[in-house]
Amino acid sequence: MARFGMVIDTAKCVGCMDCVVACKTENNVPEGFNRDWITTEVHGTFPTVQMEIRSERCNQCATPPCVYSCPTGASHVHDVGGIVLVTKEECIGCKACIASCPYDARFIHPEGYADKCTFCIHRVEAGMDPACVAVCPTHCMHFGDLDDPNSPVSKLLASRKHHSLMPEAGTQPSIFYLT
Ligand code: SF4
Ligand code: SF4
Ligand code: SF4
Numbered sequence: 001m002a003r004f005g006m007v008i009d010t011a012k013c014v015g016c017m018d019c020v021v022a023c024k025t026e027n028n029v030p031e032g033f034n035r036d037w038i039t040t041e042v043h044g045t046f047p048t049v050q051m052e053i054r055s056e057r058c059n060q061c062a063t064p065p066c067v068y069s070c071p072t073g074a075s076h077v078h079d080v081g082g083i084v085l086v087t088k089e090e091c092i093g094c095k096a097c098i099a100s101c102p103y104d105a106r107f108i109h110p111e112g113y114a115d116k117c118t119f120c121i122h123r124v125e126a127g128m129d130p131a132c133v134a135v136c137p138t139h140c141m142h143f144g145d146l147d148d149p150n151s152p153v154s155k156l157l158a159s160r161k162h163h164s165l166m167p168e169a170g171t172q173p174s175i176f177y178l179t
Pocket of ligand 2: 070072074075086090093094095096097098113114
């Protein structure tokens with residue numbers, strides 16, 4: 001079984017926000033909300049200062065607290081690639097998943113259900129990359145099967161230094177950042 005993930009090269013990301021705009025358009029994300037965003041982090045002290053620019057979204061955790069905390073089963077792990085999704089018809093808008101997500105990746109859609117990044121499953125099932133990955137002008141984002149050692153994402157992880165966000169939270173993120 002595949003486990004879908006993203007590998008994002010922070011050295012190539014210029015913070016242009018094309019991924020953010022593409023997601024809003026592709027997924028009809030309502031005004032005032034975002035499924036992805038840019039974070040800028042500065043490490044070190046002058047004169048050896050380094051800046052990391054990251055395109056962030058739901059980490060599609062392999063151990064997802066949002067799923068475990070959902071009282072109705074609306075938040076679930078999909079058969080295809082282990083993508084964490086919300087069945088909006090089953091969501092009662094209780095926000096338990098929002099409280100349990102360490103990445104602040106979810107929001108309540110104005111129509112009353114929890115919403116977040118879906119890894120663009122509608123595109124992936126049609127053989128395309130997620131919208132944010134497809135539009136990136138620097139090609140810093142890669143999508144694929146983390147369980148396949150021959151996939152481009154696995155090869156990048158095998159050959160480059162990388163990290164995930166808040167590994168101490170025990171969520172096993174499926175998004176990795178090349179440094
Ligand atoms: Fe759930 Fe948050 Fe993990 Fe996404 S990042 S799978 S919303 S806990
Ligand atoms: Fe589940 Fe919806 Fe409540 Fe989130 S807001 S925990 S998806 S019922
Ligand atoms: Fe948005 Fe799709 Fe990218 Fe997720 S994978 S941030 S839903 S464009």
